[in-house]
Amino acid sequence: xxxxxxxxxxxFSTLAAIxxxxxxxxxxxxxxxxxxxxxxxxxxxxxxxxGGLRNVIVGQIMMSGIxxxxxxxxxxxxxxxxxxxxxxxxxxxxxxxxxxxxxSAPSIVVGTFVYAIVVVPTGHTSxxxxxxALFILMVPIIVRTTDDMLKLVPIELREAGIAIGASKYHVTxxxxxxxxxxxxxxxxxxxxxRVVGETAPxxxxxxxxxxxxxxxxxxxxxxxxxxxxxxxxxxxxxVQLGWTGAFLLTTMVLIINLLGRYASNKKRSK
Amino acid sequence: xxxxxxVKDLTFxxxxxxxxxxxxxSLPVEKNKVTALIGPSGCGKSTLLRGMNRIHDLYPxxxxxxxxxxxNPDEKGYTNILDIKKEAELIRLRQRVxxxxxxxxxxxxxxxxxxxxxxxLSGVKKRADLQEVVERSLRxxxxxxxxxxxxxxxxxxxxxxxxxxxxxxxxxALKPEVILFDEPTSALDPISTLAIEExxxxxxxxxxxxxxxxxxxxxxxxxxxxxxxYLGEMIEYDQTDTIFMKPSQKQTEDYISGRFG
Numbered sequence: 001x002x003x004x005x006x007x008x009x010x011x012f013s014t015l016a017a018i019x020x021x022x023x024x025x026x027x028x029x030x031x032x033x034x035x036x037x038x039x040x041x042x043x044x045x046x047x048x049x050x051g052g053l054r055n056v057i058v059g060q061i062m063m064s065g066i067x068x069x070x071x072x073x074x075x076x077x078x079x080x081x082x083x084x085x086x087x088x089x090x091x092x093x094x095x096x097x098x099x100x101x102x103x104s105a106p107s108i109v110v111g112t113f114v115y116a117i118v119v120v121p122t123g124h125t126s127x128x129x130x131x132x133a134l135f136i137l138m139v140p141i142i143v144r145t146t147d148d149m150l151k152l153v154p155i156e157l158r159e160a161g162i163a164i165g166a167s168k169y170h171v172t173x174x175x176x177x178x179x180x181x182x183x184x185x186x187x188x189x190x191x192x193x194r195v196v197g198e199t200a201p202x203x204x205x206x207x208x209x210x211x212x213x214x215x216x217x218x219x220x221x222x223x224x225x226x227x228x229x230x231x232x233x234x235x236x237x238x239v240q241l242g243w244t245g246a247f248l249l250t251t252m253v254l255i256i257n258l259l260g261r262y263a264s265n266k267k268r269s270k
Numbered sequence: 271x272x273x274x275x276x277v278k279d280l281t282f283x284x285x286x287x288x289x290x291x292x293x294x295x296s297l298p299v300e301k302n303k304v305t306a307l308i309g310p311s312g313c314g315k316s317t318l319l320r321g322m323n324r325i326h327d328l329y330p331x332x333x334x335x336x337x338x339x340x341x342n343p344d345e346k347g348y349t350n351i352l353d354i355k356k357e358a359e360l361i362r363l364r365q366r367v368x369x370x371x372x373x374x375x376x377x378x379x380x381x382x383x384x385x386x387x388x389x390x391l392s393g394v395k396k397r398a399d400l401q402e403v404v405e406r407s408l409r410x411x412x413x414x415x416x417x418x419x420x421x422x423x424x425x426x427x428x429x430x431x432x433x434x435x436x437x438x439x440x441x442x443a444l445k446p447e448v449i450l451f452d453e454p455t456s457a458l459d460p461i462s463t464l465a466i467e468e469x470x471x472x473x474x475x476x477x478x479x480x481x482x483x484x485x486x487x488x489x490x491x492x493x494x495x496x497x498x499x500y501l502g503e504m505i506e507y508d509q510t511d512t513i514f515m516k517p518s519q520k521q522t523e524d525y526i527s528g529r530f531g
Contacts, residue, residue: 154373154375156371156372156373156375157375157377158328159325159328159369159371159375160369160371160375160377160437161377162325162328162364163323163325163364163368163369163371163441164364164365164368164387164388164391164440164441164444165361165362165364165365165388165391165392165444166361166387166388166391167357167361170391174377174379174387175377175378178377178378178379179377179378181378
């Protein structure tokens with residue numbers, strides 16, 4: 001009986017894995033075959049209005065990049081506070097729980113929120129509104145990964161730092177954070193990968209534009225929103241461009257994720 | 271012989287505990303001698319040691335009563351380290367009273383930086399000065415020959431025994447007056463243990479040493495004085511030979527002869 005259970009369990013879990021991988025492979029295959037068809041240099045050279053994706057790719061990376069740039073110091077400092085200075089007080093636990101809730105907040109809710117507080121008062125969509133939405137989405141991720149990574153630093157290391165006459169500040173910055181560096185970097189990469197592929201928080205906030213723009217105060221080109229728009233257009237050429245965009249986006253996210261994995265594996269092998 | 275440190279009637283209570291973990295402990299640490307603390311697990315020997323550089327202060331809420339006196343640098347009179355309030359003075363205290371832990375604790379830096387770190391914090395900036403102290407400390411810790419060609423490698427690439435010697439080099443780079451060892455060899459193999467024990471007997475010429483060990487043979491091999499602790503009390507303190515040959519307390523004799531603990 002035990003042997004049968006054992007075998008059945010192996011068969012079921014293998015089947016489940018195959019089903020999961022099958023869909024993943026199917027998605028990737030569809031993306032590659034449809035996306036690659038439309039891939040040409042023009043995609044990177046021309047803006048959306050001329051049938052390329054240059055402006056929306058740049059726009060997407062700019063918005064995610066700025067959100068990450070602002071989010072990194074705030075998220076890391078908040079994570080350091082939670083783990084190193086917050087102790088076990090109730091407010092620390094509350095902040096930690098709050099970050100967890102924020103991490104799983106539906107992104108469309110964040111988009112609607114920013115729409116209400118920025119887009120409605122200013123009267124138009126803008127790059128900054130998009131940046132704000134992405135920022136709100138990613139900070140909790142950075143906070144919690146920093147918090148978790150610092151938790152893994154052995155307590156003895158902190159004591160040893162104190163024991164050679166380092167202040168709490170020096171121990172935290174020079175020893176604890178440095179020890180957890182690879183993990184924190186992974187967290188940042190994963191947070192970036194998460195927001196770079198977001199559509200929902202951008203639809204109402206940055207909108208998207210067919211023209212080249214680096215002016216974040218106005219409606220801003222977005223790759224994900226453009227994919228959404230292109231996919232629903234009646235023109236086959238436009239739909240094809242949407243597939244190409246989806247393919248490029250997936251490739252980008254995949255590479256960032258792999259980089260994140262690589263960084264965390266490198267840390268573990270030490 | 272002068273006492274480098276004197277623990278006097280020290281009672282220590284951890285945060286949230288109703289009973290003190292150390293009950294009215296007294297212990298001298300003589301200059302240029304090795305003082306060993308032995309006793310069964312939970313007897314308070316590590317707690318006592320961790321009071322001697324106030325590392326307990328990392329965690330708020332504990333309570334000290336009594337005194338821990340440290341000989342002033344001019345050797346005239348003592349300062350009670352429990353009176354220290356300012357963080358800057360606590361930092362200075364920890365530079366004077368170094369500590370080696372049970373598990374080796376290399377910092378996530380190069381071998382060179384591990385040793386230079388404490389010096390940099392205490393204000394040494396010149397590269398040449400740092401290099402000189404790093405080399406001397408590594409030589410004193412018997413690690414120079416093994417490490418000299420890879421000073422710029424990550425210290426975590428060293429073996430466990432080498433890492434522990436690195437930690438000793440890091441502590442002596444600051445020229446402390448006292449070095450506290452908290453079971454420094456319990457995570458090491460016999461050969462590395464021997465290397466550390468030999469080093470301690472050399473370091474004694476320049477430093478005053480207090481070592482916690484749960485290995486009685488180790489205490490007998492390397493210490494001049496031994497304190498036997500049990501349930502938070504100092505049962506007996508005497509010359510190591512006396513403690514091991516003819517202890518005056520029944521409990522000490524029972525522990526030494528392996529009847530409990």
